[in-house]
Amino acid sequence: MTKHPISKKIGLFLGPLLFIAFQFLPFEIISEKADTVIATALWMVFWWITEAVSISVTSLLPLLLFPIFKVMPIDAVGANYGSPIVFLFFGGFVLALAIEKVNLHRRIALTIIKKTGTTPNKVVLGFMIATAFMSMWISNTACTVVMLPIALSVIRLLVDDADGFTKQDQNFALSVMLGIAFSANAGGIATVIGTPPNSVLIGLLENEYDIEVSFFKWMLLGLPFSVVLITVIYYVLTQWMFPNKGLVFNASKDVIQSEYRKLGRTSAREKHVLVTFAVIVFLWIFRTLINNLIPGLALSDTTISILGALALFTIPFNLKAGDFILNWNDTQKLSWGILILFGGGLALANGMSESGIIEIIATNISSSNISILFMAVLLITLMLFMTELMSNVALTAVLAPVVAGIAIGLDIPMLYLLIPVTIASSCAFMLPMATPPNAIVFASGYVKVNQMARVGLVLNIISIVLLVFVFKFFVPLIF
Numbered sequence: 001m002t003k004h005p006i007s008k009k010i011g012l013f014l015g016p017l018l019f020i021a022f023q024f025l026p027f028e029i030i031s032e033k034a035d036t037v038i039a040t041a042l043w044m045v046f047w048w049i050t051e052a053v054s055i056s057v058t059s060l061l062p063l064l065l066f067p068i069f070k071v072m073p074i075d076a077v078g079a080n081y082g083s084p085i086v087f088l089f090f091g092g093f094v095l096a097l098a099i100e101k102v103n104l105h106r107r108i109a110l111t112i113i114k115k116t117g118t119t120p121n122k123v124v125l126g127f128m129i130a131t132a133f134m135s136m137w138i139s140n141t142a143c144t145v146v147m148l149p150i151a152l153s154v155i156r157l158l159v160d161d162a163d164g165f166t167k168q169d170q171n172f173a174l175s176v177m178l179g180i181a182f183s184a185n186a187g188g189i190a191t192v193i194g195t196p197p198n199s200v201l202i203g204l205l206e207n208e209y210d211i212e213v214s215f216f217k218w219m220l221l222g223l224p225f226s227v228v229l230i231t232v233i234y235y236v237l238t239q240w241m242f243p244n245k246g247l248v249f250n251a252s253k254d255v256i257q258s259e260y261r262k263l264g265r266t267s268a269r270e271k272h273v274l275v276t277f278a279v280i281v282f283l284w285i286f287r288t289l290i291n292n293l294i295p296g297l298a299l300s301d302t303t304i305s306i307l308g309a310l311a312l313f314t315i316p317f318n319l320k321a322g323d324f325i326l327n328w329n330d331t332q333k334l335s336w337g338i339l340i341l342f343g344g345g346l347a348l349a350n351g352m353s354e355s356g357i358i359e360i361i362a363t364n365i366s367s368s369n370i371s372i373l374f375m376a377v378l379l380i381t382l383m384l385f386m387t388e389l390m391s392n393v394a395l396t397a398v399l400a401p402v403v404a405g406i407a408i409g410l411d412i413p414m415l416y417l418l419i420p421v422t423i424a425s426s427c428a429f430m431l432p433m434a435t436p437p438n439a440i441v442f443a444s445g446y447v448k449v450n451q452m453a454r455v456g457l458v459l460n461i462i463s464i465v466l467l468v469f470v471f472k473f474f475v476p477l478i479f
Helices: 005-023 032-050 061-068 074-081 083-101 103-118 120-135 139-157 165-190 198-210 215-241 251-263 268-293 301-314 327-334 334-354 359-367 372-386 392-410 416-425 437-442 448-479
Strands: 316-318
Touching: 005 032, 032 061, 032 083, 032 165, 032 392, 061 074, 061 334, 074 268, 083 198, 083 268, 083 301, 083 334, 103 120, 103 139, 103 215, 103 268, 103 372, 103 416, 120 139, 120 215, 139 165, 139 437, 165 215, 165 437, 165 448, 198 215, 198 301, 198 334, 198 416, 215 268, 215 301, 215 392, 215 416, 215 448, 251 301, 268 301, 268 316, 316 416, 327 334, 334 359, 334 392, 372 392, 372 416, 416 448, 437 448
Parallel strands: none
Antiparallel strands: none
């Protein structure tokens, strides 16, 4: 039996103790309701940071505490766990499940790598583009798990060649490994369903402020930012930090061709899923145009997502045999915990709003003389470096409502601040524990902590600069 870390033991008791201390103070800090919400947030944050229990279990706390302490009735709290944004992500998860089940993601990845070429830097670029593209639609963990064995096969060619594992070989291995991890993180920024923090933000905007951000509108900003960030990552890795000049190997082409041949011809199941995937993405992108052409249709991103999920469960692959692409047993692999985490984040945000905490933050900020640009830089930097240490979705759930209050106090549209701050939560490049892709490539043995931290610090600083540009110029242009 593995020993339970001391940090988790401390967190397990410290979370509820802080709640009790705040809840039963002999005086009110703000108000009875607001103090309960702050106490609940503290409990959740400590359990999220220390991972004393699963972050999804922590997300159930508002469902228990808010009704008991009269912050909100149980039906109002429960509604957050059934928010449309939760079902948008559910549909996205189901689509990802089907893509993985028929092995379509592996075929897409290998096809992209084949197209980019087989010189060392082009191989790095191919792995990065393939990982980033898949990360737009399926979890960054799944992307990394798919890419890692292919990358390791290529790296082993260098380990086993005549001159051994030279400095140039090591640089190539580092570029491939870190390129995969960092592209998995950056690729998800491009779409609403690419990474959970994006959906937490959009759920907050819809639930609390009646602001809708469509799939297409998010992509207008997210996709260019993702492309620019991945381009920067590629040049930092291959031209600056780990150049592999003079490295030549042709056998990588054989490895990639061999992996591709193992897949065989594109199966009818893959084609079925590919058509469904293409239709859903088309509807997401052109939803507004379709709604204008067909008045009364009222398609939303969530209804399109559910349509895709239902299609995979209900359109027969083989009617005679009663064979469908997905059956309900497949959903055992679904990330149900993330859906609960969304609900907990939205419930916490709702509690902050209902208890007047957001209003107090807004009032205090509006009465101060803080520079808007300074505040934006501070919040982006805070989010980016904090996400190195705790779950980015949990962090977004806690900080996004606060940032909304700050934006109101600064008298600027809240999207101007919320979007770059939320994107910052996906720019964790320094530490292995920051994201699952970082941890997976670190476990390969080809990356050391100091190497990841060195390049990660550079990329974090560049990300802050890029996000300040997004705040200043691009969010106002699109939103």
